[in-house]
Amino acid sequence: MREELLAIIEKNSRIDLKELAIILGVQEIDVVNEMAALEAEGIICGYHTLINWEKTNIDKVTALIEVRVTPQRGHGFGNVAERIQRYPEVNSVYLISGGYDLMVILEGRSLREVSAFVSDKLSTLEQVLSTATHFILRKYKDHGTVLSQKKEDEREMITP
Amino acid sequence: MRNPLADKVVELKPSGIRKFFDIVHEMKDAISLGVGEPDFDTPWHIRDEGIYSLEQGRTIYTSNAGLKELRQEICNTLYRKQGLTYDPLTEVLITVGGSEAIDMGLRAVINPGDEVLIPQPSYVSYEPCAILAGATPVIINLKAENEFRLTAAELEEAITDKTKILILPFPNNPTGAIMERKDLEEIAEVILEHDIFVMSDEIYSELTYKGKHVSIAELPGMKERTILINGFSKAYAMTGWRLGYACGPAEIIKQMTKIHQFAIMCAPTTSQYAAIEALKNGDDDIAEMRTAYNQRRRFLMNAFQEMGLECFEPYGAFYVFPCIKEFGMTSDEFAGRFLEEEKVAVVPGTAFGDCGEGFLRISYAYSLEHLKEAVSRLERFVTKLRNGR
Numbered sequence: 084m085r086e087e088l089l090a091i092i093e094k095n096s097r098i099d100l101k102e103l104a105i106i107l108g109v110q111e112i113d114v115v116n117e118m119a120a121l122e123a124e125g126i127i128c129g130y131h132t133l134i135n136w137e138k139t140n141i142d143k144v145t146a147l148i149e150v151r152v153t154p155q156r157g158h159g160f161g162n163v164a165e166r167i168q169r170y171p172e173v174n175s176v177y178l179i180s181g182g183y184d185l186m187v188i189l190e191g192r193s194l195r196e197v198s199a200f201v202s203d204k205l206s207t208l209e210q211v212l213s214t215a216t217h218f219i220l221r222k223y224k225d226h227g228t229v230l231s232q233k234k235e236d237e238r239e240m241i242t243p
Numbered sequence: 244m245r246n247p248l249a250d251k252v253v254e255l256k257p258s259g260i261r262k263f264f265d266i267v268h269e270m271k272d273a274i275s276l277g278v279g280e281p282d283f284d285t286p287w288h289i290r291d292e293g294i295y296s297l298e299q300g301r302t303i304y305t306s307n308a309g310l311k312e313l314r315q316e317i318c319n320t321l322y323r324k325q326g327l328t329y330d331p332l333t334e335v336l337i338t339v340g341g342s343e344a345i346d347m348g349l350r351a352v353i354n355p356g357d358e359v360l361i362p363q364p365s366y367v368s369y370e371p372c373a374i375l376a377g378a379t380p381v382i383i384n385l386k387a388e389n390e391f392r393l394t395a396a397e398l399e400e401a402i403t404d405k406t407k408i409l410i411l412p413f414p415n416n417p418t419g420a421i422m423e424r425k426d427l428e429e430i431a432e433v434i435l436e437h438d439i440f441v442m443s444d445e446i447y448s449e450l451t452y453k454g455k456h457v458s459i460a461e462l463p464g465m466k467e468r469t470i471l472i473n474g475f476s477k478a479y480a481m482t483g484w485r486l487g488y489a490c491g492p493a494e495i496i497k498q499m500t501k502i503h504q505f506a507i508m509c510a511p512t513t514s515q516y517a518a519i520e521a522l523k524n525g526d527d528d529i530a531e532m533r534t535a536y537n538q539r540r541r542f543l544m545n546a547f548q549e550m551g552l553e554c555f556e557p558y559g560a561f562y563v564f565p566c567i568k569e570f571g572m573t574s575d576e577f578a579g580r581f582l583e584e585e586k587v588a589v590v591p592g593t594a595f596g597d598c599g600e601g602f603l604r605i606s607y608a609y610s611l612e613h614l615k616e617a618v619s620r621l622e623r624f625v626t627k628l629r630n631g632r
Contacts, residue, residue, distance in 0.1 A: 091538075105541055106538035106542050107541070240273065241267050241275065241588055243258065243279050
């Protein structure tokens with residue numbers, strides 16, 4: 084049940100427990116217990132909403148920042164990642180294989196705000212060697228969901 | 244002027260589904276539970292292979308029987324999934340959908356006056372194809388109390404000395420019924436005893452929700468007398484690609500290929516290249532779609548239970564087949580009024596044979612949101628009827 088449950092709520096965290104139990108073919112109490120276990124184990128870390136901010140009047144800028152850092156003896160990349168993740172404007176921090184070390188995803192209100200963060204806070208960290216900032220111009224697909232208009236059902240109404 | 248038409252064709256009953264289709268077509272704002280095809284798009288990697296084959300200029304005929312590589316992949320897949328061994332060179336024919344395989348198969352085995360056993364409710368093509376092939380169709384009326392499975396007794400009773408072949412349509416459209424190994428073993432005994440052949444239409448084989456699909460060809464002595472039909476439409480959501488296949492004894496496949504060669508030449512080349520990719524790398528797609536169908540199936544079964552609508556639990560395809568006899572209406576009347584009053588299209592069970600009277604085919608090849616809306620309308624309608632309005 085676990086894998087199927089996670090797949091469903093990853094797409095729709097608002098589904099009600101009764102319905103979840105029905106489509107999984109189990110009792111509601113089992114779903115409740117499993118969800119509680121998943122939360123306790125830190126597997127479910129939150130219930131977020133996918134928002135297409137472009138459609139609102141609220142300005143948001145998302146930037147992907149490649150960061151090269153000096154790993155520290157005994158701590159690897161952990162310390163510096165922890166340092167960076169404390170900033171509330173930082174959305175995600177990933178350790179990356181390849182040409183750079185950390186991928187930092189940042190959300191700000193404007194280009195200036197993001198630039199200020201990079202130049203004032205991120206680049207000035209002792210272990211940070213260099214940064215490269217990429218601004219997202221448009222999101223076509225996010226979290227597995229296509230953000231543009233939904234496709235119409237073009238099938239015939241009745242087929243054998 | 245002389246009558247330009249062939250009597251045999253003119254006398255053929257039009258599909259019962261067609262009549263309803265025309266009514267539904269007039270209603271622009273209706274929602275539907277009436278389709279017999281997946282709501283998913285063909286997985287991208289499969290479409291991509293089709294596109295790539297076009298880019299490469301593979302726009303020519305293939306051999307009549309189909310691309311050798313595809314036939315080989317079909318054999319690999321049938322071995323992997325069913326433990327069946329077929330020779331890709333002599334025992335496989337790639338067809339334009341499973342439908343063509345039904346037609347070719349019957350034409351290849353029927354002599355005038357032969358009887359073809361057709362269990363109903365079932366897909367709309369078997370009877371007309373049998374008639375066009377010159378056979379006498381003999382209908383076996385399946386029963387709700389057997390969960391619309393074919394029993395040995397029913398089969399035994401329908402067999403005469405003219406019986407040539409049995410059509411075995413499981414997992415079934417429209418009932419969603421499946422035949423499990425023990426069910427198949429029972430009828431296989433009768434089949435062997437009377438020395439008849441089987442056309443096993445397994446187009447929904449990947450969509451079963453109770454154990455693994457079993458083909459009758461897996462049973463001892465059956466492969467030699469079975470034309471196994473399958474295809475890509477349902478398992479890989481590839482209906483528009485028009486691709487299916489038949490596997491069977493070399494002597495039958497040889498004759499089917501002969502007719503196919505004259506009538507069709509070869510199945511669409513682009514589709515054949517895409518199908519190779521589907522068989523090689525499509526197992527995860529099937530699993531994902533099957534999981535989604537199963538969730539919807541459970542949702543519908545629960546909804547019927549809550550509104551007190553009688554329905555046996557189907558374990559195959561993407562249909563449920565609820566009984567509406569309590570309302571004292573024919574399937575046609577019920578479906579007509581439901582469409583008129585609640586703007587939901589379902590298919591009357593009678594479109595799939597007379598014994599579908601009193602039942603509806605409801606498809607769950609729709610999103611849960613869509614099903615929720617349709618079910619709430621059904622509940623409202625059923626309540627209204629029960630309150631005598």
